[in-house]
Amino acid sequence: MTKRAIICGAGIGGLATGICLSRAGWQVTIYEKDTEIRTAGAGLNLWPNGVRVLKELGLGSQYEEISCSLDYYKTYSSSGELVSIEDLRNWRERYGAALSGVYRRDLSRLLQGALENGSIRLGHEITAVERGDGVLCRFANGETAEGDLLIGADGIGSVVRTSVFGPQEFSAGGLVRWRGLFNLDDVDADPLAEVEVWGADGHLGYLPIGNGRAYWFAAAAGMANDTDEVLAHFSKWLGSPVPGLIAATDRSTVIRSELTDFTSPLKNWSRGRVTLVGDAAHPMLPGMAQGANQALEDVKALGNALASCEDVEKALVSYEQVRIAEVAPVVRFSRSLFDFDDQYGLTKSDSNPLFERYDRIVERRNG
Ligand SMILES: Cc1cc2nc3c(=O)[nH]c(=O)nc-3n(C[C@H](O)[C@H](O)[C@H](O)COP(=O)(O)OP(=O)(O)OC[C@H]3O[C@@H](n4cnc5c(N)ncnc54)[C@H](O)[C@@H]3O)c2cc1C
Structure with a gap:
């Protein structure tokens, strides 16, 4: 039976995850809260x-x-x-x-174009996640979706992360670009x-x-x-x-x-059949210009883990073990590049x- 993956968020992380998983035979649906793919940020x-x-x-x-x-x-x-x-x-x-x-707009278009028609559902804001044998997502518009795997690619304010791991503490504000x-x-x-x-x-x-x-x-x-x-x-x-x-x-x-970024990194990214990629898992300051690059590295590691282990839950654990260790120094180093002045x-x-x-x-x- 085809395995169903739900991806929350159609940023670079979510779109690339969709491409990776559909190439591996998953039936992928990406749910995006906005009514169009977000392209803010101009360049990358x-x-x-x-x-x-x-x-x-x-x-x-x-x-x-x-x-x-x-x-x-x-x-x-x-x-x-x-x-x-x-x-x-x-x-x-x-x-x-x-x-x-x-x-950014061109990169989003390129990623969108590599997905099957109909795999992105705009105007679908995930509001809650329920975990059982599979995963059930609830949306603000009253709809629900069930899957065998949920990937929270919903950015720094991730609802998936908060639903599964609770609220995180963010570093003090004041940094502006x-x-x-x-x-x-x-x-x-x-x-x-x-x-x-x-x-x-x-x-x-x-x-x-x-x-x-x-x-x-x-x-x-x-x-x-x-x-x-x-x-x-x-x-x-x-x-x-x-x-x-x-x-x-x-x-x-x-x-x-x-x-902003987290005051301390998440200890886990996965629980049961739910995991995180990109800024949802590891928001970082843009000192190293690595946020989107690291999201892409998450996608590759997640794809590798799912390809090498039939058991989804075990695959998600091995994915986070690889990536938490790899991304931690990048987050720390990105922050250290902002440490020269207390405000800017x-x-x-x-x-x-x-x-x-x-x-x-x-x-x-x-x-
Ligand atoms: C000033 C600045 C400069 C940067 N420059 C670079 C750079 O040069 N190189 C680089 O690699 N990185 C850079 N970054 C970082 C990069 O922009 C991010 O790391 C990257 O965009 C994260 O992608 P993502 O897909 O994880 O999250 P996002 O791009 O935040 O995408 C999340 C998506 O999820 C959607 N969403 C959110 N909540 C929900 C919900 N509840 N339900 C459904 N959908 C939801 C959002 O609408 C959005 O489309 C920069 C960041 C900043 C702030």
């Missing part, structure tokens, strides 16, 4: 570990078409001094994939480089994300509360590439995100310890 940095999973799902060449592979990683000071250039052109051989940038989009043609920017610019009063990084688009992410010291203030703040970094890309930014794309995660001087840590970051992301 996918590292070789995440891209390798897309390749294993058979999506490697399609991913190359929609994304931008990057050959260099450059750092500047806010006054325009080039601090370092890393040549990444051997990453394809060394790590099995390039560093890349992608437009801003993001925006611009067209590469409108600026004098290297179309094959990810660039990070550091100043005493902030940090801004940008990268091409395919189809002539690029995206920036930034944290500003001081109270940059709205779009005008944040754009004005970074327009002052004269001599660096930043004022040019700020001038080219489409204001309607600028978004502000408050960041910024350095207090231009001699930024991040430059010294760069090798360690690469090692951990790719290893």
Whole structure:
């Protein structure tokens, strides 16, 4: 008999889990609370570990078409001094994939397109989970669904996680990131480089994300509360590439995100026939740009565990044993990159310890 998997949430984690399980013969239904697939966040940095999973799902060449592979990683000071250039052109051989940038909307479309028609049910908000021999989910619209396996891919505020493990404690607020989009043609920017610019009063990084688009992410010291203030703040970094890309930014794309993670990691991700992937299991600060990459790694490990063990409950336990150990240092390291300043995660001087840590970051992301 075909085994039925219920996936809660159609983010990158949920969509990729759906592809992985349907390829393994599961009958998959993804329930998404929103009436359309969420694409907020503009751009995304996918590292070789995440891209390798897309390749294993058979999506490697399609991913190359929609994304931008990057050959260099450059750092500047806010006054325009080039601090370092890393040549990444051997990453394809060394790590099995390039560093890349992608437009979130394009990645979601690619993942959606790899699923069977009808496997995503929008406007279905899971409100409760009941566990017995199988799993029963209740939705806000009064419907219910039964399955042999439930995967909570419902993000940082996961209802599945709370239903099974109770409420978690989140770290104190105050960390904020801003993001925006611009067209590469409108600026004098290297179309094959990810660039990070550091100043005493902030940090801004940008990268091409395919189809002539690029995206920036930034944290500003001081109270940059709205779009005008944040754009004005970074327009002052004269001599660096930043004022040019700020001038080219489409204001309607600028978004502000408050960041948090758990005060301590979950000890278990699985109970019975229910497990978690992605931010539901391990929310992390974006210091290493690894949240989506780690969600993809979860998918691969979950697929491997289910393929190698007929007993679903045992497979879920072996999945969490592998992944809890792997993801813990990534979460910790991502947080440590925000520890330089008590409010914005910024350095207090231009001699930024991040430059010294760069090798360690690469090692951990790719290893
Ligand atoms: C500023 C910032 C920059 C980032 N940059 C990067 C980066 O460059 N690279 C990277 O790898 N990661 C990055 N991340 C992290 C990355 O965005 C997340 O880790 C990733 O999107 C998590 O995917 P997910 O599928 O687990 O969760 P989500 O993307 O949160 O998806 C969860 C889905 O579940 C749905 N849902 C929620 N509750 C319910 C419910 N009750 N019922 C049904 N559906 C529900 C939601 O609507 C949503 O569609 C960044 C994060 C931030 C904040």
